Amino acid sequence: MPALFPYKPLIYEIASGVIRRKLYLDWVLSHFAKKNLDKDVRFLLWMTLYQVFFMRKAVYHVVDEAVDYVKREKGQGVANFVNAVLRRSIRERTNLAMPAGTLSRMSVEQSFPRWLVSRWHARFGPVDTGTLLDLLNRSPEFALRIDTRRTSAEAVEAKLSSLGIKTRGGRLLKTALYVDRVGPLLADDLLSAHLVHIQDETSQLAALALTPTPDDLILDACAGQGTKTDQMAEARPLARIVAMDLERKKLLSIRGTGYLVQGDAVKNPFKKEVFDSILLDAPCSSLGIIRKHPEIRWRRKEEDIIRHGALQREMIKVLSQNLKSGGDLVYSVCSFEPEETTDVVEEFRRTGSLVPENPLPTLIDAPYFLSLPHVTGMDGFFIAKLRKP
Numbered sequence: 001m002p003a004l005f006p007y008k009p010l011i012y013e014i015a016s017g018v019i020r021r022k023l024y025l026d027w028v029l030s031h032f033a034k035k036n037l038d039k040d041v042r043f044l045l046w047m048t049l050y051q052v053f054f055m056r057k058a059v060y061h062v063v064d065e066a067v068d069y070v071k072r073e074k075g076q077g078v079a080n081f082v083n084a085v086l087r088r089s090i091r092e093r094t095n096l097a098m099p100a101g102t103l104s105r106m107s108v109e110q111s112f113p114r115w116l117v118s119r120w121h122a123r124f125g126p127v128d129t130g131t132l133l134d135l136l137n138r139s140p141e142f143a144l145r146i147d148t149r150r151t152s153a154e155a156v157e158a159k160l161s162s163l164g165i166k167t168r169g170g171r172l173l174k175t176a177l178y179v180d181r182v183g184p185l186l187a188d189d190l191l192s193a194h195l196v197h198i199q200d201e202t203s204q205l206a207a208l209a210l211t212p213t214p215d216d217l218i219l220d221a222c223a224g225q226g227t228k229t230d231q232m233a234e235a236r237p238l239a240r241i242v243a244m245d246l247e248r249k250k251l252l253s254i255r256g257t258g259y260l261v262q263g264d265a266v267k268n269p270f271k272k273e274v275f276d277s278i279l280l281d282a283p284c285s286s287l288g289i290i291r292k293h294p295e296i297r298w299r300r301k302e303e304d305i306i307r308h309g310a311l312q313r314e315m316i317k318v319l320s321q322n323l324k325s326g327g328d329l330v331y332s333v334c335s336f337e338p339e340e341t342t343d344v345v346e347e348f349r350r351t352g353s354l355v356p357e358n359p360l361p362t363l364i365d366a367p368y369f370l371s372l373p374h375v376t377g378m379d380g381f382f383i384a385k386l387r388k389p
Helices: 002-029 039-053 059-074 075-093 102-110 112-135 153-162 201-206 225-234 302-321 340-349
Strands: 142-146 167-169 176-179 196-200 217-220 240-243 259-262 275-281 323-331 355-357 370-371 381-387
Touching: 002 039, 002 102, 039 059, 039 075, 059 075, 059 176, 102 112, 112 302, 142 153, 142 201, 142 240, 153 167, 153 176, 176 201, 196 225, 201 275, 201 323, 201 381, 217 225, 225 240, 225 275, 240 302, 275 302, 275 355, 302 323, 340 381
Parallel strands: 217 240, 217 275, 240 259, 275 323
Antiparallel strands: 142 176, 142 196, 167 176, 323 381, 355 381, 370 381
């Protein structure tokens, strides 16, 4: 693996790009090759075409490499086939007629499942949907959270610059810093000493929505590896924070508290009305982070959104019983679908069991925070603050 290290960014770009664009790549190939190709041959064709179409690499170089590889591995006959398919695909793809119909065309051109294109088209219209799909197909941005109690943004930027990393400030937070790459940072003491953390700006906002007093007892109900637990502990060193998650391995990586509980939010072991504040960063469809995880578009189905919405409602209902009267439950998801965001909050508002409040009053003037990627330029994300009467 050390010998491959210089090539890791290139390998990542090709692999993630092929996943991102595979519907379009397969559509092009369907005009020049049979569907029952061996998987490894199809994957090689995808990778080669991606480099030519989207990375603008020299045709002769990329194609010759692919053909030489196939010749060594599978023989001259398969190499001749691959060479012919690649050259025809590259030469003739601009002459191919796109599928009829706006939704089918957008689906193929932008390489998204048709059901997802249809869903967003109905909600946002053709222009904004095109902008959204284009944004989600770009290489991802990564943000850092700076522990400003121990260092400054200026010091971090200077150190990152010395590592050859370009930076720009957060859109809403001074603790957030966007970087053009994270590779050089992984072995640096900025990360190992926890002066910075790899955490998206929207994720940082969720933990900031909690505003407990020093004596409060806080529950991070789906703590995962403790990114938000650590953030809360950094900001509130005197707070008592309980971190809970289903997976023990994730809990063991948490630094922010010694109170670790392996458990299920829906069947949790806590007494009623014991916590002053609860953070529920709930399991969701994760459609808001497709830019970072392009495989999500192929793994999700529309019914998954409904299923997650039902689970999220149940989690809030149960956890609200563990919350003291007057306490706050901050609910967040990396999704911008109504069934997982505004619809969930509206149900509890309508019943009066929980009262929505502005989660970030110093930053927004709204009953909740909703990040639409094509509007904010950030991940798709939702934050609501629900007070128990």
